[in-house]
Amino acid sequence: MVKSLAALSFLALMCFMISFRKSIEMVQRPGLHTIIVDAGHGPKHPGAHGLISKEKDVTLDIAMKLGEAIQKEMPDVKVLYTRTTDEEQNDETAGTANRYRADFANKSKADLFLSIHCNATPQPAGGWYAKRVIGHKKVLRFVGRGKRRKKKLVNEPIYESYWVKNMRRGTETYIWAADRSGSKSDFIGQRGQEDSEGSEFASDSAASGENEENDLSSPEAKIRAQLYEQRFFKKSALLASFVEDEFKKSGRLSDGVKQRTWKGIWVLQATGMPSILVETGYLTNKEEEEYLNSDSGQDEVAQDIVNALRRYKQQIEGGKSNISAAPDSTK
Numbered sequence: 001m002v003k004s005l006a007a008l009s010f011l012a013l014m015c016f017m018i019s020f021r022k023s024i025e026m027v028q029r030p031g032l033h034t035i036i037v038d039a040g041h042g043p044k045h046p047g048a049h050g051l052i053s054k055e056k057d058v059t060l061d062i063a064m065k066l067g068e069a070i071q072k073e074m075p076d077v078k079v080l081y082t083r084t085t086d087e088e089q090n091d092e093t094a095g096t097a098n099r100y101r102a103d104f105a106n107k108s109k110a111d112l113f114l115s116i117h118c119n120a121t122p123q124p125a126g127g128w129y130a131k132r133v134i135g136h137k138k139v140l141r142f143v144g145r146g147k148r149r150k151k152k153l154v155n156e157p158i159y160e161s162y163w164v165k166n167m168r169r170g171t172e173t174y175i176w177a178a179d180r181s182g183s184k185s186d187f188i189g190q191r192g193q194e195d196s197e198g199s200e201f202a203s204d205s206a207a208s209g210e211n212e213e214n215d216l217s218s219p220e221a222k223i224r225a226q227l228y229e230q231r232f233f234k235k236s237a238l239l240a241s242f243v244e245d246e247f248k249k250s251g252r253l254s255d256g257v258k259q260r261t262w263k264g265i266w267v268l269q270a271t272g273m274p275s276i277l278v279e280t281g282y283l284t285n286k287e288e289e290e291y292l293n294s295d296s297g298q299d300e301v302a303q304d305i306v307n308a309l310r311r312y313k314q315q316i317e318g319g320k321s322n323i324s325a326a327p328d329s330t331k
């Protein structure tokens with residue numbers, strides 16, 4: 001009896017999920033219409049330091065160039081910036097700054113959140129001096145105490161100090177790890193609640209005939225949020241792989257696509273949309289810092305990301321079947 005009841009409720013759940021998935025695919029406004037371009041950090045939380053620059057300034061330069069390049073190549077796409085100057089208002093703490101960015105993205109009902117950052121190693125920018133032993137010499141030293149004190153020849157190492165260059169370089173793009181945490185689902189659920197009309201969220205719950213969209217703790221709401229999360233995860237992963245691929249084409253060293261679940265990437269966790277965080281290179285590497293500060297370098301980074309966005313837009317708008325395919329875990 002218990003067994004058949006469990007089987008029945010499982011079946012009901014499956015039916016719900018299948019019909020819900022269909023309703024997403026039917027009503028979701030497909031494509032890339034609004035992009036949030038986020039220049040990482042700000043005046044109070046400048047981020048990484050290089051030899052000649054701070055992360056907050058480099059990210060702002062690249063973000064502005066990226067926005068311009070998007071407008072030029074995709075005039076039908078709306079670009080919104082989380083900041084366009086170095087005078088950020090909402091940066092009392094790094095937490096409030098990121099919360100503001102995520103709220104801004106969610107309220108704008110954007111289709112994509114794209115955050116620009118620069119990397120750094122814990123070691124000093126450029127490099128550091130280290131010591132190594134290059135031989136030994138005999139030296140006369142006093143050893144022992146009091147009456148036993150006497151001179152003795154001892155072996156002492158000869159040190160040489162040498163420069164260690166900070167070699168770490170390359171790009172990496174982060175996405176939020178969808179299947180390891182429910183935190184992003186929570187925000188997706190909240191966003192669904194805030195949206196009143198016109199968005200894919202509101203029209204979605206209306207189309208699936210649900211009245212309980214205010215009850216975020218209902219099992220249906222949770223499943224809904226998880227389904228969105230899986231959809232966003234696929235899209236984020238797709239775009240991230242395109243970005244790293246374009247960097248490679250430009251001859252950059254790519255560390256590939258990485259997933260994060262911890263709190264450091266609050267903005268990825270808190271945005272109810274596909275989101276990526278691009279680490280455009282290491283400010284602690286002298287050459288890479290010079291590249292990221294040069295006009296030509298910034299243009300190239302912006303162009304690489306625009307190329308990736310174009311491929312992404314084509315795929316989600318043209319070859320939609322690849323994206324809307326449900327993740328295996330819902331089967």
Ligand SMILES: [Zn+2]
Pocket residue numbers: 040041047048055117118
């Ligand atoms: Zn950063």
